[in-house]
Amino acid sequence: MKNKTKAIRIGDMRSPCPIANTLDIIGDKWTLLVIRDLFAGKSTYSEFQSSPESIPTNILANRLKRLAEYDVIHKTPYQQRPVRYAYQLTAKGRSLGPLLLAMAEWGKKNIAGTEARMKLDL
């Protein structure tokens, strides 16, 4: 099994802590929203863009690239002429389900005015 991803980064870690290293992959305001959308069944660039938070297009491209590098998602062409891509969660990506669930639960309990409008297949 060749390693083309950034999965192994020993040496350039800020610490060996699993939380710190997870944050280096998903620790920002946008990444988990893309992953949420994937859990909600979305898979194309325009579907991600259509989410209510309106992710900037360059940031979306950047996050999709990073997630693919870390093997959390992968990109496959779903049609030719013109070629269009579908993004989907890898096994590693799907295993973020419990984290997403914990976050959604915390938000619903602790932040007034929040409401889950999409059904996630966690």
Added chain:
Amino acid sequence: MKNKTKAIRIGDMRSPCPIANTLDIIGDKWTLLVIRDLFAGKSTYSEFQSSPESIPTNILANRLKRLAEYDVIHKTPYQQRPVRYAYQLTAKGRSLGPLLLAMAEWGKKNIAGTEARMKLDL
């Protein structure tokens, strides 16, 4: 119950999604490391600074302030002359335990070279 915190922010939300709103509070590379330290029993400014990730001092001050504003932690003086403060998790903060646990588990399983060196009282 008076509300001096930012707990209620209806109107300036980017969406009603609980995940999006949780990310607006803890979605960055540092906040959850401070919370991790609190779960590990740390409580002073210098203890947070001594963690292996070496959080910049101005960012630490900023995050402590924000977490207090959102009622995730609170600050109490533990001595006079000179006055020194201890930070501790509120009930709201302690309820982040499952989220932190899910994140630690994901990191341990999916990122090579990670290792939990602190015991968290989740």
Added chain:
DNA sequence: CCTAGTTACTTGCTTTATGCAAGTAACTAT
């Protein structure tokens, strides 16, 4: 009293990341 040390920050400045608008490539449909 004077100097060094500690804790808990704040300030100034440089670098990096975010956010917005516009532009491009490769098509399809009329």
Added chain:
DNA sequence: ATAGTTACTTGCATAAAGCAAGTAACTAGG
């Protein structure tokens, strides 16, 4: 031939992060 759609990229302004140094309020030692 022109307009529309999808999936991006590029340029530029603003905001946040990161680093080093400085400050305030003390304590302890010579």
